[in-house]
Amino acid sequence: MAAPAALPGGSVKIALLAEIKNVLPRIDLLPAIEEGFAAYSEGRAVVPPVGELILDKGEVHIKYGAIAGEDFYVIKIASGFYGNPALGLPSGNGCLLVFEQKTGVPAAVLLDEGYLTDIRTAAAGAVAAKYCAPRTVERIGVAGAGVQGRLQLEWLKRVTDCRDALVWGPLPEELEGYRREMKSRGFSVETAREAAAIPRTCNLIVTATPSKTPLLSAADLRPGTHITAVGSDTPDKQELDSEILARADVVVADSLAQCRLRGEIHKALAAGKIDESRVVELGNIISGRASGRTSDSQITVADLTGVAVQDIKIASAVYRALAP
């Protein structure tokens, strides 16, 4: 879609999904997301608690914040309405608002329908792999064959040359579509009949399911494996047996404050399987203030629950790319 000549938002940029998708390839997102995590872990970001609105037919989350000294503050509204598919609508929706940090003047309304959340989550997975995966990736394993499972694999292209993947998903009917789609993107994909098959041949694993019971167990894990868990973003979801975190040489959080309350680290802490002092933040590994993987035989786990700095970075970058 071409940008309309005159916008009714006056100096406020209003962008629809098509226009946002159009500018995304022009954005160098990984360095931006890395810088966001580093700023967060260095205490340069103001990220208040997530706002939550629970309605009859859905849930709305409001993530917002700013990085000190940058141009913008950003507010993201992301909703999930689980009856939408029956109405012919996607369950997710929302938008991102960009404001001038020095004056509060609105700069942009990005009507992204939740798309930028999918992208910044996949980009964070690539960043986690870049800093934590073993030097030689033999095969990439993906649990979850939905939108996020596809984007994660797609974005790993930017940080590894491996194009060999094994996918398992809780919805078997998605698997063949996953294989075909990712083949068209340059991957050779096999499908697995059980999640437990993944760690047998894969040493870079991403889990991207809404599972509430562990999919992977410690017994199946080989030395030299990295796992990025992106599916669990609530206190009750869990994709990894907590024993995996106990066995891991390095346990990485995107936000320790948030991982205390939700996700895999939350579960492992609650089960007494790990001590909080063992958890390092991804931003500190990026900035060199903490070590991640130090040998190819280590097991590493990154738990990504999603932090507003990712939204700040992607929304700011999209707005800049949209500007005439």
Next chain:
Amino acid sequence: MAAPAALPGGSVKIALLAEIKNVLPRIDLLPAIEEGFAAYSEGRAVVPPVGELILDKGEVHIKYGAIAGEDFYVIKIASGFYGNPALGLPSGNGCLLVFEQKTGVPAAVLLDEGYLTDIRTAAAGAVAAKYCAPRTVERIGVAGAGVQGRLQLEWLKRVTDCRDALVWGPLPEELEGYRREMKSRGFSVETAREAAAIPRTCNLIVTATPSKTPLLSAADLRPGTHITAVGSDTPDKQELDSEILARADVVVADSLAQCRLRGEIHKALAAGKIDESRVVELGNIISGRASGRTSDSQITVADLTGVAVQDIKIASAVYRALAP
């Protein structure tokens, strides 16, 4: 401004301030605001805690919520950047977002620059006066000669025939402008040299200042007076001596939960001047579940701190009025 023929927001309505101001006269706002307060006090509204983002040069508040069974949920972003006037910009800004409550689909972005907050606050003042003021209003007293002090007087037209006002303001240079502007709107306005003069001749009083020290004291108050305090919306602001609330026959809150934490009731509770059990909610007076003023000789005080139901109601009404 005429509505553009085609909006880049697709089915999302994008409205600028001029268009919003244009449709406001078509909206019957007071019944909507009354219904909002009633819904809130009956527990039919979901109103999570206010989100707050504190930045170097300003503050951002996010108020949001929904009334069960209605069409929309609403998110309001309201900011105050106190260095803006030096840059030739108003300190306040923000916008209101309207979403379908059943699906989460965005319906409207109202780029109101904070204007609808001013209006819904003035409308709430009129509602408080409608339910609490004595039958015969001798003279209206206003403390605060800024935008809100003007709007409060203007909106009282809808609930009283009195057109006689006395105004005092902390910025003396605003007073003459206030007198002239409100004269053009049908009021005979005198200016006072001190706030204490107001209760001597006025029995319907509105305070709309950012004061941190009490402007009115109990000793000056006559029986049969109603005071609406709208200025104090933080834990540290205070316009009324807490003794006034102690002496009042009826103490009204827009939201008891919120007035516990900020505003005049917060101060009076903290000073041990009133007991929480004495506070009634405006919504319960409106719906008849609680009594407000029961005689013309009573002293009544309404403390309005601003509740998201007002934002929900005004945004929904503006969106409906904007629809083709």
